[in-house]
Structure formats: structure tokens, C-alpha cells
Amino acid sequence: MPDWIMIILRSLTLVAILFFMTKWLGAKQMSQLNVFEYISGIVLGGIVAIHTIDPNSNLIYGILAMVIWFLVPFTVEFLSLKSKSFRNFTEGKSTVFIQDGKIMEDNLKKEGYSTDDLLAKLRDNNVFLTSDVEFALLEPSGTLSVLPKKENRPLTAKDLGIKLAPEKEPQTVIMDGKVLLEPLANLNLNTNWLETELDKINVSIENVFLGQADTNGQLTVDLYDDKLAVPSPSELPLLLATMKKSQADLELFALATENENAKQMYEKNSKKMQQAIDMVSPYLS
Structure with missing residues (x-):
């Protein structure tokens, strides 16, 4: 068999194996790498490259090496789920960079972060003043979690006392x-x-x-x-507007009529309509 055909077949075989191994390791392998996953990713790529371009290498040995380097992060991940201490050893622990609005300089040095590195991480979180930060934590994945001071956080409906309807994903x-x-x-x-x-x-x-x-x-x-x-889409705002118009019409009818029974009826239904509007407004606004 010509070498170029052998290289094509080896490439397709090893890429297929590497694809399924990555799928079995899960999405975490592609998003947040610990030490073992980082090393195994490099080694697996190297094994595939070597046994792809060298037609004289033993393909079985290459697949065996890939299986071993697949089992290493797989086993580490399994043990990490079972033991927090082992997880802390393999993945590391979070490090506090800012606490109570104060920068923890010793922790910055411990993690090898300069002031510029900290400021860059804060800018990634749309924070440009360290004085705006109440708490900042360096996660084992390398991301910086930032909690702004209360006065610097965006207002929410809860802060304003506004009741909103529950909403599921579109x-x-x-x-x-x-x-x-x-x-x-x-x-x-x-x-x-x-x-x-x-x-x-x-x-x-x-x-x-x-x-x-x-x-x-x-x-x-x-x-x-x-x-x-x-x-x-305008159905919901239109429905709310129609209800408000109906309530206003009932009030006008109550003011326009001289019949006492009719006036009481209009006023009673106007109040009921207003109650209904108050109830459904969070759903229609």
C-alpha cells in the first residue's frame, strides 16, 4: 500500500479515536483544563501527529498510548468527583485577590499576578476602579470572579420592588x-x-x-x-392597553350617568377591572 494512502487511513483512524475520547471526557475537557487534562491534551495531540506522519510506526502502539493517556484524566476526574481533598490537589483552590475592598498583595504574589494582571482581569469584568470592588476571587480555571460594592451593582426589579412574571427560556x-x-x-x-x-x-x-x-x-x-x-410582537401590549381603555371607559360612564344604580355598577366594575390590570400587568408589560 502506498505511503500516502497509509497516512490518510492513519489520520482518519486516529482523529476518530481522539474525537470519541474527547467526547467521553466531557465538555469540561474543552472549557476548564486542570493540570492532568492540559498535559494529556498535549500528549494525545503529539501521539496522533507522530503516528500519522510516520508510516513505519506501529499503529497499535499509538492507539495503546492514546488509551493510557485517555485513562489518566478520566481517572483523575472520577476521583476528583469522589474526594474534595483530591480535587483541591489536582485542580487547585480559589485565591482571594480583593477582600472587603482591599487588595491582598501576598495572594497576588503567591499566584504570580502583577498589579497590571489584576487590573486587566478586572477590566474583563467591566470594572475599572479597584475601589468599586467588594470581593474578587481567582478561580482554579484562571477566571476572576468579581463582586462589586452594593452601590456599584446594577439595579434589579427586586431592588425597585417590582414584581415580574416568571419566564422560561425561549x-x-x-x-x-x-x-x-x-x-x-x-x-x-x-x-x-x-x-x-x-x-x-x-x-x-x-x-x-x-x-x-x-x-x-x-x-x-x-x-x-x-x-x-x-x-x-404587539399582542400583549395591545391587550394591556385595551384593558386600561375599558377601565377608563367605565369611569367615564359612571361620571356621565345620573342613574344611581348604574353609577354604582360602573364604579364597581371599574374597580374590578383595575384589580385585574394590576394582577396581569407584570405578565403583559
């Missing part, structure tokens, strides 16, 4: 002009609903590059033709 119901049935079912919706919503904005499914729906049944789409304008 679902992609159209992709590349094709309907995705499972996400539709996750929202308890069907293709009839989807076709109705598309008819409202005069768009066909084939022209939709991406379509997403939220838990309130509002559909947003992105078209292949970027020059076409698509109206934003």
Missing part, C-alpha cells in the same frame, strides 16, 4: 426555513398557531431564517432578506 421554532416540532411542543404550541402568527406579519415559513417564540406565545422572526421590515 424556544427556536423555525431554523433555516424549516419548522422545529419539538420546541413548539415544549411551549404547548402547534404548527397551526405558527402559521397563524406568520400570516399576521405576511411572512411564509420558507422566508424565515430564524424564528423564536417565548412562553407568552410571542413570535419574533429574522428573514433571509434583511431589507424587509418585520413588526415587533
Whole structure:
């Protein structure tokens, strides 16, 4: 067999094996590497390269070496899940860089971080003044977790005492002009609903590059033709506006009538409508 065919076959075989090994190690292997995973990743790549370009090398030996270097991080990961002390040894522990607004210089030196390194890490977290930080922690993965001082944190609905409706993740119901049935079912919706919503904005499914729906049944789409304008979902704001108009009409009717019984009826229903508006506003705003 010619050497070039042998190299192609070896490459495909070893790449396939390396792919499945990486999949078995899990997503953590690709996102956060500890010492053993970092070393094994380099060695596995080297084994694949050597046994790919050298047709005289024994392929079985290469696969055996890959299996061994696969078992090392796999075993370390398994033991790390079982023992915190072993996990601290292999992955390391978090290091406090800023505590109570004060920089811990000794911890910076211990981790080999300069002041410039700390400032760069803070800028990665959109923080430009160390005085704005209450607490900062260097994670074993190398990322810096930052807790700003309370006065420097963004306001939330909870801070303002605003009650918001619970919200689940939106679902992609159209992709590349094709309907995705499972996400539709996750929202308890069907293709009839989807076709109705598309008819409202005069768009066909084939022209939709991406379509997403939220838990309130509002559909947003992105078209292949970027020059076409698509109206934003307006059903919920329109419903809230209609309810407010109805409540205002009831108040006007109460003021306009001279019949005492009718006035009391209008005022009573106006209050009920206002209560309903207060209840559903977090869901329709």
C-alpha cells in the first residue's frame, strides 16, 4: 500500500479515536483544563501527529498510548468527583485577590499576578476602579470572579420592588426555513398557531431564517432578506392597553350617568377591572 494512502487511513483512524475520547471526557475537557487534562491534551495531540506522519510506526502502539493517556484524566476526574481533598490537589483552590475592598498583595504574589494582571482581569469584568470592588476571587480555571460594592451593582426589579412574571427560556421554532416540532411542543404550541402568527406579519415559513417564540406565545422572526421590515410582537401590549381603555371607559360612564344604580355598577366594575390590570400587568408589560 502506498505511503500516502497509509497516512490518510492513519489520520482518519486516529482523529476518530481522539474525537470519541474527547467526547467521553466531557465538555469540561474543552472549557476548564486542570493540570492532568492540559498535559494529556498535549500528549494525545503529539501521539496522533507522530503516528500519522510516520508510516513505519506501529499503529497499535499509538492507539495503546492514546488509551493510557485517555485513562489518566478520566481517572483523575472520577476521583476528583469522589474526594474534595483530591480535587483541591489536582485542580487547585480559589485565591482571594480583593477582600472587603482591599487588595491582598501576598495572594497576588503567591499566584504570580502583577498589579497590571489584576487590573486587566478586572477590566474583563467591566470594572475599572479597584475601589468599586467588594470581593474578587481567582478561580482554579484562571477566571476572576468579581463582586462589586452594593452601590456599584446594577439595579434589579427586586431592588425597585417590582414584581415580574416568571419566564422560561425561549424556544427556536423555525431554523433555516424549516419548522422545529419539538420546541413548539415544549411551549404547548402547534404548527397551526405558527402559521397563524406568520400570516399576521405576511411572512411564509420558507422566508424565515430564524424564528423564536417565548412562553407568552410571542413570535419574533429574522428573514433571509434583511431589507424587509418585520413588526415587533404587539399582542400583549395591545391587550394591556385595551384593558386600561375599558377601565377608563367605565369611569367615564359612571361620571356621565345620573342613574344611581348604574353609577354604582360602573364604579364597581371599574374597580374590578383595575384589580385585574394590576394582577396581569407584570405578565403583559
